[in-house]
């Protein structure tokens with residue numbers, strides 16, 4: 001399969017984290033500004049996770065440096081703009097960027113200022129990119145480990161911000177922190193008009209996926225462990241919940257041993273709505289085009305299957321309004337034409 005052809009196709013990416021996508025070169029400069037000693041090798045070693053971590057908890061340690069560096073308005077805006085540029089050069093035409101504003105308050109910023117800084121970076125990238133700028137929506141992430149009351153406040157602030165913030169998410173160590181204590185935050189987000197998603201299914205057992213579905217989410221970030229349990233697959237399908245899967249990241253977190261064992265294609269064939277994303281361009285050292293190419297090859301997908309999964313990204317996006325419908329039409333034509341010329345993936 002031609003990676004360049006995939007790169008040129010219009011793509012949607014629904015699951016990626018701002019803090020997992022800092023360019024190592026940028027990290028070195030931000031560290032210098034923050035008085036942290038860091039060279040390029042050090043930045044790479046602390047931000048790019050190995051192919052196989054022990055578990056999700058170990059993978060999460062690769063976000064410690066990024067979080068430390070993203071504590072000022074200029075740093076947040078710069079990294080946001082650079083991520084949008086990276087997505088544009090990868091052919092992403094619609095992207096949702098998520099991050100946890102409450103992790104960026106260490107040096108005095110308020111939650112609203114953090115959201116403003118990221119939105120300003122996205123706008124700056126749009127100015128620089130002009131016609132090639134992707135449509136970008138933001139998802140505000142609440143941390144499982146944070147106090148439920150603080151997350152309710154976060155949901156209200158995120159909802160009050162308005163566009164480009166369109167969604168509300170939950171993330172963090174699943175093994176230790178269940179989702180139900182954060183149900184009130186999800187109600188507040190929903191009442192404020194935000195679309196709901198949550199991270200779940202990166203640790204063994206389908207319970208965390210059921211908890212996320214009980215929060216009323218339309219999409220689950222990962223949800224990989226649903227594949228182990230027919231009843232959970234049935235529930236995900238019945239509620240029409242989309243799983244935003246990130247194959248390389250899931251291998252790194254130790255949920256599956258390798259890409260061939262990832263349930264992406266199997267879930268798609270079982271009628272579950274799935275999408276492909278990078279999760280973290282830097283931490284997982286990948287691009288969306290590469291994720292699509294590698295997954296399609298490892299799982300022996302047909303071109304039609306890959307096209308259908310790619311189009312789910314547009315159809316299941318949280319952005320409301322014509323801009324996304326227009327992009328969906330464009331993507332449908334482009335992927336349809338590609339699938340005709342690419343009958344077998346090899």
Ligand SMILES: [Zn+2]
Pocket residue numbers: 015016017199221279
């Ligand atoms: Zn994620």
